Structure formats: C-alpha cells, structure tokens
Amino acid sequence: MEQAIILENVSYSYSQEKPALMGINLQVPSHSSCAIIGPSGCGKTTLLYALAGFIKPQAGHISIFGETLDAFPKEAGIILQDYALFPWKTVFDNVFLGLKLQGKTRKGAEEHVAHLLQKLGIYELRSKYPHELSGGEKQRTAIARSLILDPKILLLDEATSALDEMTKEELQNLLLEIQIERRTTIVQVTHSIPEAVFLGQKIVIMQQGKIQKILENPIFGDLYLRNQPEFFEMCAKVREHLQEGASL
C-alpha cells in the first residue's frame, strides 16, 4: 500500500517550554481519509500546518509520496477554517485563480470551472462575491478552489465547524463523495466526534501534543451511516478514548 504521508518522530515547539507536537508517528495511505480529533490546544492545527509545510518541525521527518517535505506540497490543497477567499473576486474568479496562476485563460478554463461549480451546487452563485454568500456557500467555494487543481491530498482545518448542523452534514457528504469519486487522500482536523467517524477511515486521537490512539474505522465510506447502530457504537468508542485521555 502506497503511503501518501509519513510522519516519523515529528516534534515542534512554538516556544522553549511547551512543545505543541511531541514524537508524532503517523502513516496515511494514499486514497484514504484520516480524521484528527482531540481537545482544544492538543496540537491538531499545528500537525496540519506541519503537513502543509507552513511550519518546520525541529525534529523528525515528514514525507509526502516518498519525498521529504520542505515547502507546501505541490500535490496538496488546504482549506482553512476562515475559508480564505479573496473578497474582491467572484465565486467564479476565486475558483479560477489556481488555473490562472498556471497560465490558463479564462475562456479555456470556463467549462472546467463551470462543471465543478455545478457539481458542488454553487454554479448559480458564480457571479457573487464572498460577502454575499452564507458560511456553507463560502466553504463550498473554498473546496472548489482547492479541487480545481485536482490535488492528491486535501488538508482541512475544522472546515465545517462554523456551520449549522444540516449544512455541516451536507458538506460532510460532499467531502465523502469527493473522497470516494476522486480517491483524494484527505486529512481533516475536527472537534466533532460524529464528523471524525463519518469522514475518518483512520481516526487519530491526540492529547497534549501526542497521539494517544489511532482507531481504524471499518464502517467508513457509507453516506447513510449516520442512523445506523454501528455509527453510534463507533462514536461511543472515540468518546471513551477522549475521556480516558482527559483524565490522564
């Protein structure tokens, strides 16, 4: 099995006293999905930033498709919590931007962008600006902006946390469909147990800068999972590990 991401003994400190990551070892196979969950301040975002090459670990090694990571990996797209859309660009132009930077013309890219906007249910919004969109619509635009470049890895930092429950579930379904159809490797930081179980084939539970437990999730990959007893059982299992970690 090819590994998309390998972290070996990765440690990172923002300051002298308290390391944010301590000896992280993790493998994420290609075409799989990994959810990272843990209490506030345990190092989830720091881990994602290390994978994106935004910060450089003081110790350890990260490789992406077998190559040492030293800058933002060309195979990756990242979606941050605040969407990071350009406010002066329309939905279409925010999504087109990546192709433009690759030298594509607007006319040449029009069909490709339109197709993706349709797929994500935001084609009708193509001429609107970010301030005219709801949170869920902004997040779909941010996802489209990443997907237009067909990344092999998608990194998401609490991508659905600012959304209401139903919009959250719609977006989770969309991410699962993307993972299944495009076989994109997804690494997602989340605060939500149901989200981790729905979207994580591998669920990484973090505690105080360390990986406390890695759970393989055999029920991953079903769009109709949420009402099934196995789903509740898996959520309970993750909750138990989180509670156990909190009492250490």
Ligand SMILES: Nc1ncnc2c1ncn2[C@@H]1O[C@H](COP(=O)(O)OP(=O)(O)OP(=O)(O)O)[C@@H](O)[C@H]1O
């Ligand atoms: N820029 C920074 N400078 C100094 N310390 C930081 C910085 N960013 C994060 N930290 C510290 O590093 C630790 C890990 O933070 P991180 O943001 O990775 O946690 P998290 O699990 O993503 O938290 P949350 O769920 O609240 O977003 C925390 O103790 C935090 O205070």
